[in-house]
Amino acid sequence: MDIIIIRGGGDLASGIAYKLYNASYKVVILEIDKPLTVRRSVAFSEAVYEGETKVEGIKGVLAGYLKDIYRILEIGHIPVCVDANGELIDKIKPLAVVDAIMAKRNIGTYRGMAPITIGVGPGFEAGVDVDCVIESNRGANLGKVIFKGRAEKNTGIPAPVMGYAEERVLRAPTSGIVKPFHNIGDLIRKGEIICEVGDKEVVAKFDGVLRGMIKEGIMVEEGLKIGDIDPRCRRELAFSISDKAKVIGDGTLKALECIRLKREA
Numbered sequence: 001m002d003i004i005i006i007r008g009g010g011d012l013a014s015g016i017a018y019k020l021y022n023a024s025y026k027v028v029i030l031e032i033d034k035p036l037t038v039r040r041s042v043a044f045s046e047a048v049y050e051g052e053t054k055v056e057g058i059k060g061v062l063a064g065y066l067k068d069i070y071r072i073l074e075i076g077h078i079p080v081c082v083d084a085n086g087e088l089i090d091k092i093k094p095l096a097v098v099d100a101i102m103a104k105r106n107i108g109t110y111r112g113m114a115p116i117t118i119g120v121g122p123g124f125e126a127g128v129d130v131d132c133v134i135e136s137n138r139g140a141n142l143g144k145v146i147f148k149g150r151a152e153k154n155t156g157i158p159a160p161v162m163g164y165a166e167e168r169v170l171r172a173p174t175s176g177i178v179k180p181f182h183n184i185g186d187l188i189r190k191g192e193i194i195c196e197v198g199d200k201e202v203v204a205k206f207d208g209v210l211r212g213m214i215k216e217g218i219m220v221e222e223g224l225k226i227g228d229i230d231p232r233c234r235r236e237l238a239f240s241i242s243d244k245a246k247v248i249g250d251g252t253l254k255a256l257e258c259i260r261l262k263r264e265a
Contacts, residue, residue, distance in 0.1 A: 001026055003073070003094040004256070007109060009045030009080055010037045011212075012120065012136065013100035014055050015245025016252045017044060017078060021058055023253055026073050028092065029060065030083040036220070038212035038228050041184045041239045047080040049215055056241055066091055089113055096256055099124070100248075102136070104154050116259050118252060122151050131259060134251045138244060143251030145258065159244075162231040164206060170213075170227030172220045173200040179216065180227075185238045186210045188229060195227065206231055211238045 004020050006013050009031040017027045035045035044060035046053040052061045063069045063079035069092070072079040081088060086108060089097060096116035099109035105123040111130060119129060121136035126146045135144040137152040138159045158165055172178070176198025188194060188204045195202050195213065197220060212228035220226060230237055 001073070003028055003092055004096045004098060005030060005086075005089055005092060005094040005114070007086060007097065007099045008101035009035060009043055009048070009060075010100070010102060011039035011043045011242065012102055012245045012248055013098075014043045014045075015241045016098060016100055016120070016249040017060075018056060018058060018241055019246065019249030019253050020256070021078060025095075025256075027078050028069060028073070028088070028094070029078060029080045030086060030088060031080060032084045033082050034215075034218060036214060036218065036224070038214055038225055039184075039242075040212065040215065042241050042245075044078060044080050048082060086113070095260075098252055099130070100252075115263075116256060118255055119151075120248060120252070122154050125150050132255045134248055134255060136244075136248055142244065143247035145251055145255040164208075164231050167205045168208075168229050168231070169225055170194060170202050170229065172197045172222050172224045172226050173202060174198045175220065175222045176200075178214055178218050178220055178226055180213050182210050182213070184210055184213055185235050187233065187235070194229075197226065202227070204229060207233065209233050209235055209238055 003026045005028045009029045031045050037043045037045045040046045047060040047062045059077040060080045061072045061077045069079040097114040098118045100120040117130040120134045124130050124133045126133045133146040133151050135141045135151045180195040192204045193201045208229040208231040211230040214226040
């Protein structure tokens with residue numbers, strides 16, 4: 001059984017899982033105990049809170065024990081496990097480990113962790129930390145497989161949509177507990193209060209659809225990304241894997257199969 005372990009269950013990691021799953025790989029996702037995912041409607045990390053979730057028809061199911069992982073795989077779903085340190089990797093012995101935590105730094109993935117190791121985005125050096133790196137910055141190189149060197153540095157600036165860039169991102173105005181007043185997929189009008197963090201309100205700067213919102217009741221630090229508004233006002237986009245995630249997923253699949261073919265030759 002060719003199992004691929006993906007570290008991280010956010011929206012980009014879930015795009016990778018989607019592509020690998022549809023290529024007939026068995027996928028296992030490792031997450032932290034309180035995921036900070038914003039695009040929860042398209043992220044397998046949501047299974048940590050809800051027990052199970054679906055991303056474009058693929059079910060992710062929370063697994064507590066090794067036997068649960070294999071049972072969930074056997075019935076055709078994706079096990080999601082709380083395992084921040086990757087302790088299950090030695091027990092499962094996967095074909096590959098993909099680090100898609102998107103921490104912008106390497107927090108524990110190394111070559112030799114599995115026969116194939118892949119890092120997504122900045123923080124990894126191909127040929128040193130991992131076998132290869134997948135470019136995660138938008139642009140001509142998005143999804144590129146890098147066998148020597150690093151991905152581009154994180155710009156910290158989201159891609160513009162209809163002229164809106166940084167304004168699309170909702171950030172915590174202070175440290176505190178998040179209390180949303182809207183659900184993902186809701187149409188938000190300019191000036192509406194979207195949520196509260198501690199005793200401060202987060203107000204919409206333009207009309208749009210709430211594309212993502214961090215889980216209610218989570219304690220966050222000031223400045224953390226907690227939401228995302230899409231000015232295109234198309235509700236279905238809040239429940240669809242992004243083109244960016246799918247391109248990164250295609251790059252990951254290409255890297256995996258390229259390395260396999262080289263080693264089997």
